[in-house]
Amino acid sequence: MIENFDMSLVDWSRAQFALTAMYHWIFVPLTLGLAFIIAIMETIYVKTGNPEWKKITKFWMTLFGINFAIGVATGIILEFEFGTNWSNYSWFVGDIFGAPLAVEGIMAFFMESTFIAVMFFGWNKVSKKFHLISTWLVAVGSNLSALWILVANGWMQNPVGMKFNPDTARNEMVNFWDVLFSPTAVNKFLHTISSAYTLAAIFVIGVSAWYLLKKLNIAFAKKSIVVAAVFGLITSLFTVMTGDNSAREIVRDQPMKFAAMEGLYDGSKGAGLVAFGIMSSTSENGNDNMKDFNFKLEIPNLLSYMAYMDGDAFVPGVNDVINGFTDNDGVVHPSVTTKIEMGRKAIHALKDYKQAQKDKDATLAQTSLNELKENFKYFGYGYFDDPYNTVPPISITFYSFHIMVGLGMWFLLLFTLALLFVYKESIVNNKWFLRAAIWSIPLAYVASQSGWIVAEMGRQPWVIQDLMPTLTAVSNIDTTSVQITFFLFLTVFTGLLIAEIKIMLKQIKLGPNHGGH
């Protein structure tokens, strides 16, 4: 059936969505994290009454404002794309996404838009306490609006709390709480926001390090580093913890994705963790997606331990998921060939059901409905012929995952060293550290984007796990129009990014004594 799809249209639609999502994600994490750092700084100001902290708060608020303003509404483009390029998908999930996105809209509008005005215009016009509350509410509001979109993404990775309606071809929510509190959604939200906080902390440390290197605003920079390093150390530890929980969730709900993240082709008991690996450009096993390792540094039993808290547990590899396996809880996972057969039955049953309704054949309609219900769990597999088409791109998933984890470890060290050097009063003299801190700003963005590449590439070929492959999600539109808008977005977003960097650099050069906003 796969030959019935225009893969060029699918690929361009994916490229366009990836482009807009990645650009959008350049702006979002800094907003999410910097909002809290500012709130902490302002709290110190209100508690101590020290005007130096007011100056510090106002400076970082200026950079927050620039980032917020340039990034605002860049996510709306994604919603345009849902309606135009991904109409099958939007229709299929409409009811599930409707509620979280509506709540997001209300939250974003009332909390962010209302209180951000007080945050920027309210100095000396409202009481200190009311201003502080507004700053905290902006932080909470922006994070709450992230919650709903991440819940929607979590549902796509692990669809729960819904029922498929064959009359409308839509999934309908039957339990809002199952959707909201699905372990996938909870872990995704916590891991994403904590990594965003970490990015913002690195941003503050990096910019402050630049001042120290230039011997400018020393006291201001040191104070900023202390707040950011404490905040960053806590959030990066939390990021490690939530990442660990996410991985344990993935090995159960998306074992193929987990195998791709780890470059694990054949599962085993007591599986080792590849801490570092280089894949060869060729493959001896006849599958270009499953390249051999030229070199790998493996820590015995660690993967089993991390996945199941048991060093001897069985961790399935790509081939195990393809051929079927029994997991550590005794649950039998059928082979992909079996899932393909079930998926085909489900697709035929849906087709027969619609035909039976047209023909007013109640018996056939009921039989088809039963067949659909029985096999719906693997509906999406019915579009594939070769089981290996259900394997995500392994190299990119493996490398992105390892880059993210490796950088995460560096950030932990960075925060620890920052605190140590400030405590020892030697931070100004450690020029190598200050330079490393500045270079860590782009690295934080690389880590953040890599995380999303793992999440989204690793779950391919699914747009909704097991139910809807990416190739059936796209609208039947002209590929040329997708290509045109791809380059339009590239131009618009690159322009926005250049504007942001230019305005921000100007403000950073002017420094905290310029008077904020």
Place this chain on the structure above:
Amino acid sequence: MKLLLSLKKIWKFYYEGFAGQKSWSRQVWLIIILKLFIMFFVLKLFFFPNFLKTKYTNDKDRGDYVIEQLTNPKK
């Protein structure tokens, strides 16, 4: 009367806030307005019509079309 006074206070708050902005604020407002114009009056209008809404007038037809796409995909 009280409501009118409150509204007047809110108006003054925003008016003074916007009037007292620094140059970077004015720059980003310009970018926001330009960006929203491009998004809603160029991209949305000319490049991003809602595929199912423009093709079909009711939800039943939209659902039938998607089912046809899912059960009988064609290039």
